[in-house]
Structure formats: C-alpha cells, structure tokens
Amino acid sequence: MMIPQLRHVAELHVEVGAPITIGETRDGVRRIIPINGGRIRGAGLNGIVVPGGADYQLIRADGFTTLDARYALKLDDGASIYIVNTGVRCGEPEVMASITRGEIVDPDRVYFRTTPSFETESAEHRWMTRSLFVASGARYPDRVELNFFVVD
Structure with a gap:
C-alpha cells in the first residue's frame, strides 16, 4: 500500500486587518479577522490574495482556536480560485493569549495546521479540487504565512 507523501505547492502571505470581536459566546470568544490582500507564490500558483475574505475564529478559554478562513486568489495566469481553509491553532495558554x-x-x-480546499473553473488548476491538502502556518500581528502541501 502506498504511503502518502507531502509535496510543497505554494507559500501564501495573507495581510490581515484588526480583529472584529463579537465577544464571549456559549462556545468561546468569536472573532472575525478581515483578509486585506496578500500574495501566493509557487509552481504555477503565482498571484494575489483578493481583499474581502475573512477568518472566522472561535477561541476557547484555554486558547485553543478553531479557524475557518474563506478567501479568493487571482492568479497571474487569470485564474480565480476560492479557498476554504479550516484548521486549528494552539499552544501554551500564555502564548495563545499573546496572539x-x-x-x-x-x-x-504554536501548533498551526489547516486543511485548505479549493474551487475553480480553471481547467489548468482543476487538479487542486481533486486532491487533499494540508498547510502549516505562522501568525504575525499584520499577516498570516502559510505553506500549502498536497498529499501525494
């Protein structure tokens, strides 16, 4: 039986705005992080992150955070790609409070992992809609950096 391998596909730099805090809900603190732009760079995946997306976060009392980011790319070859990127971010409580x-x-x-999925009408990039992906991330005050890997 084949053992899955990870192959790096692209690096994504996502510019983010100030959090919109909804407040303490029954499940934790709900926040919305606006996505203001950014860049994607990789083999055949060069372009921009289109402003207007957002990451819908839920932060539990211990800092464990669930992520649900939805945004679009406009590639240099003209293709548009919609991304739904769900995942988790966790670490020691004081580290998560700092974030x-x-x-x-x-x-x-910080453990920051996601599972992006893609939609596109582009025949050249349709393979992305038929493959599994994982990503590792890093959060900074003004941006998120992600490395996307396809599971081969």
Whole structure:
C-alpha cells in the first residue's frame, strides 16, 4: 500500500486587518479577522490574495482556536480560485493569549495546521479540487504565512 507523501505547492502571505470581536459566546470568544490582500507564490500558483475574505475564529478559554478562513486568489495566469481553509491553532495558554492580544510570538511555540480546499473553473488548476491538502502556518500581528502541501 502506498504511503502518502507531502509535496510543497505554494507559500501564501495573507495581510490581515484588526480583529472584529463579537465577544464571549456559549462556545468561546468569536472573532472575525478581515483578509486585506496578500500574495501566493509557487509552481504555477503565482498571484494575489483578493481583499474581502475573512477568518472566522472561535477561541476557547484555554486558547485553543478553531479557524475557518474563506478567501479568493487571482492568479497571474487569470485564474480565480476560492479557498476554504479550516484548521486549528494552539499552544501554551500564555502564548495563545499573546496572539489574541496581537503580540509577536515565535511560530515554533504554536501548533498551526489547516486543511485548505479549493474551487475553480480553471481547467489548468482543476487538479487542486481533486486532491487533499494540508498547510502549516505562522501568525504575525499584520499577516498570516502559510505553506500549502498536497498529499501525494
């Protein structure tokens, strides 16, 4: 039986705005993080992150955060790609509190993984809609950096 391998596909730099905090809900603190733009770079995946998306976060009392980001790419070849990127971010409670306050945190102290999925009408990029992906991420006060990997 084949053992899955990860192949790096692209690096994404996502510019984010100030969090919109909904407040304490029954499940935790709900926040919306506006996506203001950015860039994607990779083999055949060069372009921009279209402003207007958002990451809908839920932060539990211990800092464990669930992520649900939805945004679009416009590639240099003209293709448009819609992304739904769900995942988790966790670390020691004091580290997670620092992230929530917008402070710089060493990415090595945070477990930040996602499972992006893609939609496109582009025949050239349709393979992305038929493959599984994982990503590792790092959160900074003004941006998120993600590395996308396809599971081969």
